[in-house]
Amino acid sequence: MTSQSAAGLAGVVVTETQKSKVDGDIGKLQYHGYNILDLAEYAQFEEVVYLLWWNKLPNKAEFEAFEQKLAKLRHIEPEIVQTMKLFPKDTHPMAALRTAVSMLGMWDPNADDNSPEANYEQSCNLLAIMPTVVAAWSRIRKGKEPIAPREDLTLAANFLYMLHGTEPTEAQIDAIDAYLVLLADHGLNASTFSARVTVSTLSDIYSAVVTALGTLKGPAHGGxxxxxxxxxxxxxxxxxxxxxxxxxxxxxxxxxxxxxxxxxxxxxxxxxxxxxxxxxxxxxxxxxxxxxxxxxxxxxxxxxxxxxxxxxxxxxxxxxxxxxLGIDVDLFTPLFAMSRVAGWCAHIAEQWEDNRLIRPRADYVGPLDLEWVDLADRD
Ligand SMILES: CC(C)(COP(=O)(O)OP(=O)(O)OC[C@H]1O[C@@H](n2cnc3c(N)ncnc32)[C@H](O)[C@@H]1OP(=O)(O)O)[C@@H](O)C(=O)NCCC(=O)NCCS
Incomplete structure (x- = not known):
């Protein structure tokens, strides 16, 4: 790179956030002030989602209401399941998830409402349904019927139940839940940044999560x-x-x-x-x-x-x-997405609280002032 630009935006600060602090020099991560070591040990994933979305831990009543709200939103539209059955069976689960999330936006009549109230409902919708989509595709591609979600289980337990069709053990639930807690947010990582760029144009949250999924998929990031x-x-x-x-x-x-x-x-x-x-x-x-x-x-x-x-x-x-835990290897990145969607939605709301179009510049280093040559006269 010959210009003064920062390759890969390394070290460039482009915004402020209250969501998470990554202290790379000492290896410390906090979500809105809470150390990840404590959250992984004590918090359930849904509590962490609440923390990221509301900038505070829920009290008992808030937590139970939030859990119930999410549990009721787990069901996918039958038309989306029917369409997923038409996907090529070797479709990578990240591509299937990206496409299904795009469809979720088509079935949400309020998808283009960017108000904080609508944004919250859409965030709940995405967080609740993505595990159902991942589990459904895992079964559909193997020629099996998806398993309907249960409302009486935590997000982690219900995901394992929909994936395998059996009640998971406490140890399995705990391992998946801790994994989801650990991946929920991470400063201005590439997929979160891409989600912020998308909503900075006042596009919709489904488009932003599709953008983020496409970014997460790469092997330098979530892949x-x-x-x-x-x-x-x-x-x-x-x-x-x-x-x-x-x-x-x-x-x-x-x-x-x-x-x-x-x-x-x-x-x-x-x-x-x-x-x-x-x-x-x-x-x-x-x-x-x-x-x-x-x-x-x-x-x-x-x-x-x-x-x-x-x-x-x-x-x-x-x-x-x-x-x-017996998860198929190509489901690993979709699991990452099931967690990181919490952070994406938190950052999308934060972006919209004080939005300005994200539009950096590039140093142009190509030729200038060339003379036009007609097609017939070109070498
Ligand atoms: C994560 C990652 C993309 C960070 O990239 P980055 O900050 O742009 O750093 P660079 O790619 O410029 O790497 C810096 C140097 O370390 C080397 N390097 C980085 N990661 C490496 C790895 N996993 N194995 C071997 N060498 C590595 C690079 O070759 C480079 O060496 P150089 O200075 O001699 O050219 C990079 O470390 C990587 O590719 N890791 C493997 C993929 C991965 O685990 N991604 C998930 C991240 S959470």
């Missing part, structure tokens, strides 16, 4: 959890880690799930998930944890990773947690 698991599967067994790592270094490859634009210390979410993965591994098959742990140790001991402050990020160990 990394799937790629991280595929890399562990490619390694195959703990005794192959050394050779795989040497090959990666020789070919200047990237370890998926390592490195972060903001964290130059360990991502606190990775610390929590490593611990959970280890505990799950102690109770069952430890192969995937062993591969991930050994690969991480190789990287932490290598000067290339040390010089660049490259640590495991949230996607590295979350891939193993989700795999240990």
């Amino acid at each position: 990394a959890n799937q790629k991280a698991m595929e890399q562990f599967m490619d390694i195959g067994s703990p005794d192959k880690v050394d050779a795989w790592f040497d090959d990666l270094i020789a070919n200047k490859g990237r370890i998926m799930g390592i490195g972060h634009r903001v964290y130059k210390a360990e991502d606190p979410r990775a610390t929590i998930l490593r611990d959970r993965t280890r505990k799950l591994a102690e109770e069952g098959d430890s192969k995937w944890y062993d591969i991930a742990w050994q690969l991480e140790q190789k990287a932490r001991a290598h000067e290339y990773f040390l010089e660049r402050n490259l640590y495991a990020n949230v996607d590295y160990y979350s891939a193993i947690v989700l795999y240990q």
